[in-house]
Amino acid sequence: MLTPAFLDELRARTTLSSVIAPHVKLTRAGREWKACCPFHNEKTPSFTVNDEKHFYHCFGCGAHGDAIRFLTENRGLPFMDAVKELAQAASLEVPAADPRSQERAKRQATLHDVMADAAAWFTEQFEGLDGAEARAYCQKRGIGAGAVKRFGIGFAPDRRNGLRKALERHGDDKLVECGLLIRVEDEPKKEPYDRFRGRLMIPIRDQRGRVIGFGGRILGTGEPKYLNSPETVLFDKGSSLYHIDRASPASRQARRLIVVEGYMDVIGLDRAGIAEVVAPNGTALTERQLELLWRMDPSPILCFDGDKAGAKAAIRAATRALPLLGPERTLSFVTLPEGQDPDDLVNAGGRDAVEALLGRPEPLVDRLWRHEVEASPLTTPEQRAGLKQRLVDHAAAIADRSLSQLYREEWMDRFYALNRRDRGTAPAPTPGRPSSPGQRRGAWVRGKGFVPPEPPPGAEARAIGASGIDPFTARALAAGLAVHPDLILEEAELLAALPFADPAAEALKQRLLSAALHAPALDSRALAPILADERTAKLLEEMQRGSGVVFSFNRSETDPAKGRADLKAVIELLAEKREISAALGHARQRAIEGDEHAPADMLRLERAITEANRRLADFSIIE
CATH class of the missing domain: 3.40.1360.10 (Dna Topoisomerase Vi A Subunit; Chain: A, domain 2)
Incomplete structure (x- = not known):
């Protein structure tokens, strides 16, 4: 554990301007240094560095901190890496948490030396006689001398023991541990040999700029085109990024x-x-x-x-x-x-x-x-149901529930808009075959009301379409719409296509839809005269009778914005479930007719209905 005393000693031994100078052009201003701020774009210097007080400050954007903070904020180093880098420069030993950690740190430090020496040797080979082909390759790719130096590009000659002999002072074990040599495990008498041969060598660095691995690109023909260092104590492929040491500060700028x-x-x-x-x-x-x-x-x-x-x-x-x-x-x-x-x-x-x-x-x-949308055609109910299910699954994968709901709403809005667009251009159905999804859903037309869809194919699917939304859910929806009237016109098409099994709920829905159709904007104020109507008030009273199931959007303690969002989600879920049910009926009809693909479609659609029911349950509470 790092004590405050150790960190204070580290700051005292660190000259802040020397830490910042390699990344920012500093100009002496009395007892301080001035520069254009590295944390925001500016033309007039407002960034000051005070070595005596060990802090920097920008009067433009408010950036403020010490040497450790500069390395973490400007270069993106983790806190401990920043501390270790400063401690090394100040000849301070960072306290280890335990003897095992201390031993691991020493071991890694030694391996870093090995990798640094390997990178230097590859650079020498690039510049020497053996590197002519590598230099020609870089010239052909437009990689100039400046880029070669910035990226530390080198060359591994096509020799079995070139690197091994050059770094023999480190010993084979360390070179193998760094992934620079390959040891034949089944034949212990055979000597290890160089992993990289005849390749352009690109060092991979950590956030502190230390070489942790290499990527080797073959110059002639052969496979693999790229050969990377294996997983080592220093190099974890999945936890590192190439060029992070330079990209981190550059990205802030x-x-x-x-x-x-x-x-x-x-x-x-x-x-x-x-x-x-x-x-x-x-x-x-x-x-x-x-x-x-x-x-x-x-x-x-x-x-x-x-x-x-x-x-x-x-x-x-x-x-x-x-x-x-x-x-x-x-x-x-x-x-x-x-x-x-x-x-x-x-x-x-x-x-x-x-x-x-x-x-x-x-x-x-x-x-x-x-x-x-581009993954497959969208001409059949199953294909459209598949698209919707994939989008819903993507949204459900987002752990942040608020963001997940926003993604789902966004995609469902687009999905229904896509259906509306396709419905306007869809060809007439072929006799004897099911119509397109858009034709089955019908259309909501201002001035004409709802143009009903053709009945879904198959007896079972027709039964699903006829049964409508169950009475409890229908009453909850109708009551919710009276509280959130602005949703009525927004979801008019879906609501009109959802038959309510409860007559009173269906009657109230139709009255609300009719009001929304003829009003430029239906809000609580515009809805008041409608709800005050004796017939409508009676219908609403019936809606509010206890059913045993309460949805989140009808609870008085629910935040209005959340209630509106939940009601919208339930309407779209019910519409989705109805479309999947229609597609399931169609698939079952195809199975009866001998379609060999129908059983798999049926299984997928049944699972989709189960998932829709599960998601609907998230919005309801049994009382």
Whole structure:
């Protein structure tokens, strides 16, 4: 545990300006230093550094802190990493929590030395006679001397024991532990040999800039195209990001963070002057990597290749992120032109071409919607039910319940709008075959009321359509609409298509729909004369009689905004359940006719109905 005395000693031994100077151009101003603030864009310096008092302060944005805070805020280092870096520079030993932790820290420090020496040796080979092919490759890719130095690019000659001999002072065991040598476990008499041979070497660094692994790209033909370091004490692929050491401070300055697929994509965007870029280390984005991204930016931009693999990687990242989303944690997406990667884009149009795409990223909610809509045709009830179920499942995966509900409402609004649009252009049904989903749902037309749908196919499905919403639920809905009249016109189409089994509830619903149709805006004030009508008041009184089931939107203690949202969700759930039921009836009819695919569709639709019932139960309370 770090004591206040240790932290005070660390601050006292640290010259703050020397910590900040490598990242900010400081100018002496009396006993202080001044600079343009690294935490916000400004032209007139308002950022001051006071070595005597050991703090910095910006009079523009209010940023304030000590050396530890600067490393955590500007470079994105975890607290302990910042402390260790400052302690090392000040020749202080960080107290270890226990002997085991102390031993582990010493071991890792030794391995870091090994990796640093390996990176230096690869750099020497790149610059020497053996590196001619590697230098030619970089020149062909437009990677100049400045980029080679910034990224520490090196070369591993195609020799079995080149690195092993160069670093023999460290011993084979440490080189194997770092993943630099391969030991043949089944043949202990065989000597270990170099893992990386004949490859362009790209060091992978942690947030403190220490080399923890390598990515090796083959220069000629052969597989694999990229060879990464294995998992080691230092290198955990799923918990690290390539280029994080430079991208973290750059993202704070640029106020954005870009995620690309690979090392060369990062280097390619760097050629265009864009440094706030990271990449996973040859893996799909993991939950731990997402957490790292969100520490740097609340909405990282995923900029994957414009091919099927890139699109698949983007959707995989989106679905993996869903359970972790929050009000300040999301993703956005940029779709590159077909067949292009970021390097191609830079070559074709430079930074302007890249910025044109990055300037209008697609939010996660839109990217998943587009993916699901484009995933398959939407011409049958089953296909539409499948789309709706996939969207509902995505929303349900979000752990933040408030955000989950907002996603669900957004997608359901789009789903019903898509149905309305398709209904306007749908062809007439073929005789003897079921009509399109839109035709079965009917239409709500201002001035004409509700145009009823064609009956669903099959006797069982017709029975479902005829039975309507059960009396208890129907009465609760009608009473809820009287409290939230603004929802009546908004959900008019769905309400008109939902028959209420209770006659009184159906009559009240029809009166409310008729009022909404003829009123420019139906609110509580406009509703008062309607509810005061003797017939309507009698219907409402019947609605409010106890039924044993109370929905959240009819409870007096429920917040009005939440009550409205819950009522809207229940209406849409009931409409969804009715459509799934109709599709189930259709599937059963197909099964009778011998369709071999029908049983699988029936099972999926039955599960969807069970899930809809479960979600409806979330809004009701037995009394």
